[in-house]
Amino acid sequence: MDRSAEVIVVGGGIIGCSIAAELARSGTQVLLLERYEIASAASGRNHGLIFYPQTEVTGPLYRASHEMYRRLRDVTEIDLGLGDTPAGFIILISHESEWDAAETEARASALGGVEIERLDSAQLAEAEPNVAEGHLGGWFIGDGYVLDPAALTLATALEADALGAAIKTHTDVKQIMTRKGRTSGVATDKGIFEADVVVDAAGPWASKLARSAGLDLALQGARGWLLLTQAVAPLARHLLESSGWHLMAGEPGPLAVTVGGFAAEDEPRAPDVGLLIQQNSTGHVLLGGSRISSTRDDPEGFEVTREIARRAVGAIPALSEVPLTAVWSGVRPMSSDGYPLIGWMPEIEGLFVASGHGGQGMILGGGTGRLSAQLIRGEDPFVDPTAFDPGRFGLKRA
Ligand SMILES: Cc1cc2nc3c(=O)[nH]c(=O)nc-3n(C[C@H](O)[C@H](O)[C@H](O)COP(=O)(O)OP(=O)(O)OC[C@H]3O[C@@H](n4cnc5c(N)ncnc54)[C@H](O)[C@@H]3O)c2cc1C
16 A cells, blocks of 8 residues: 555545545545444434535535435446435424424525425325324425445545555554655554645544644534334334424534533533434335434433333334334534535645535535545636635634
């Protein structure tokens, strides 16, 4: 294995793999380093939903990603599970107080040309016969393409490999090395690798990695839990979610744990719990809806899985008897303003960051790869990157 490259990308999630593929496509010599395996973190452990991000700040990244995933689906032998039609969301309303948040979310989706409709209780019962009686209605949002996120990330990595990128897994980057104010490579448990450009795409661990070069990134982790059932006959025709669950554009997610809160044993902070029921075409039902401030590797907040199960049975009573086969969690990389960090870091020449995609890393991953490759190669970007500038929160030295 060559120990030098033009660009080293750290992180084998959807963001790092997309950047490696786009750089390799445009002829850049790239080496991707991943400490475990491709898609071993959030990129292989999420819902795999692709939908309009309800803002034109990230809308172009979403459209580019969706187009790239469709193209990849048509050339890869891996089944990405990506269909041509959206599953459609229905936001369930069980209390009067939930109508406003649901309408706000639906109208934000409509800005992207998505079909929406307010449903009364009879229309909801007709659309979703297994939903518990007593719901007041819902909002239909004609969006939500489902894919297999681990398959997508793996197919992206294999495409990068086929285009000439070198990929090295089980290689833990311990330090971003700098010389005279610019990056010179990385130090890993497998030795030193040299490059003039280092891309920090380490997901929620991107801040830990940046600290090794003396810089602080405004990022924190938000753990989410998922429960998976055995395949069963159709119980939900749409993606069913609780009102107010999806973060709106610009919303940052859970607050950071403070030292005082930690001292008072208020850690993890009260989790943010909602509900998302997703029955895939295979019949398996995926249940989720939690965000917990994450500060450590041991998975915190396991108790929310029981609350998610309670809420799911409350929404669809027939789920009560369905066998549960797996429960797992992943950590989303959250920025302070809800938008990703994509661009050059101030102060250290050659250090590029791409992280902080929150709950939208699959939605924005392909487009992030294209934008990052353009910025790294000094080409005109296809989208204005100002809102993603990693220096926008002010530079803090670690
Ligand atoms: C429960 C849940 C549901 C979600 N649902 C959706 C959804 O439906 N749609 C959507 O768009 N998004 C969803 N997301 C968010 C999405 O999963 C993330 O935004 C996305 O996976 C982030 O990708 P990433 O490449 O930045 O990070 P990651 O997938 O975390 O990848 C980072 C990689 O860097 C590696 N790494 C870290 N440090 C080092 C180091 N020092 N050396 C080498 N390698 C290192 C890690 O091992 C990891 O593999 C969900 C997330 C969760 C948790």
